Amino acid sequence: MKFFADTADIDAIAELNALGMVDGVTTNPSLIKKSGRDILEVTKEICDLVDGPVSAEVTAIDAETMIAEGRKLAKIDDKIAVKVPLTWDGLKACKALSDDGTMVNVTLCFSANQALLAAKAGATFISPFIGRLDDLNLDGMDLIADIRTIYDNYGYETQILAASIRTVNHMKDAALIGADVCTAPPSVIHAMAKHVLTDKGLDAFLADIAAADIKIL
Numbered sequence: 566m567k568f569f570a571d572t573a574d575i576d577a578i579a580e581l582n583a584l585g586m587v588d589g590v591t592t593n594p595s596l597i598k599k600s601g602r603d604i605l606e607v608t609k610e611i612c613d614l615v616d617g618p619v620s621a622e623v624t625a626i627d628a629e630t631m632i633a634e635g636r637k638l639a640k641i642d643d644k645i646a647v648k649v650p651l652t653w654d655g656l657k658a659c660k661a662l663s664d665d666g667t668m669v670n671v672t673l674c675f676s677a678n679q680a681l682l683a684a685k686a687g688a689t690f691i692s693p694f695i696g697r698l699d700d701l702n703l704d705g706m707d708l709i710a711d712i713r714t715i716y717d718n719y720g721y722e723t724q725i726l727a728a729s730i731r732t733v734n735h736m737k738d739a740a741l742i743g744a745d746v747c748t749a750p751p752s753v754i755h756a757m758a759k760h761v762l763t764d765k766g767l768d769a770f771l772a773d774i775a776a777a778d779i780k781i782l
Contacts, residue, residue, distance in 0.1 A: 567589065569591050569747070575614065648671075693705065725746070726748060727748070
């Protein structure tokens with residue numbers, strides 16, 4: 566499963582990228598706002614930093630303007646995946662941009678029917694929002710499983726990009742079900758390395774080293 570970093574924090578992306586933990590990046594206007602920088606400038610810097618796709622989101626909601634914005638974003642770098650919402654206008658924009666040869670990430674997906682439409686419109690990525698479904702006492706992983714089954718049934722090449730990831734269990738469950746990509750905040754990716762038994766074992770290991778006065782350097 567590929568890891569995308571869901572952030573516009575250049576330092577956080579660089580740290581994960583150096584460890585091979587970043588296969589791409591997803592951004593949105595809210596994340597860009599937190600960076601306090603120009604959207605085109607920070608998006609270009611992210612593209613220069615990572616090897617994989619960088620999702621950059623349009624700000625319009627009508628198809629014509631989304632297409633125009635998407636074409637402008639696509640000029641930043643060949644790695645750009647233009648992010649459009651899963652609305653009828655968003656699907657129109659997806660089709661037009663995909664026909665241009667531009668990668669498209671269709672976001673705000675909350676049903677398998679929506680995911681099927683996005684695949685037929687030529688989406689490169691479909692982004693089902695796990696955490697927001699969980700907020701409604703729905704199991705977001707059921708949606709991932711449904712999309713996986715439908716796409717496999719018919720050979721759709723659209724990649725399932727599990728989004729709105731909030732916990733390490735979301736990462737594990739999405740991987741078990743067969744999501745192609747998970748996009749998560751750097752804090753969640755870091756948390757995947759943590760386990761209470763690892764900490765306990767390390768404490769015992771360090772105590773033994775101190776008691777035996779073992780030194781290597």
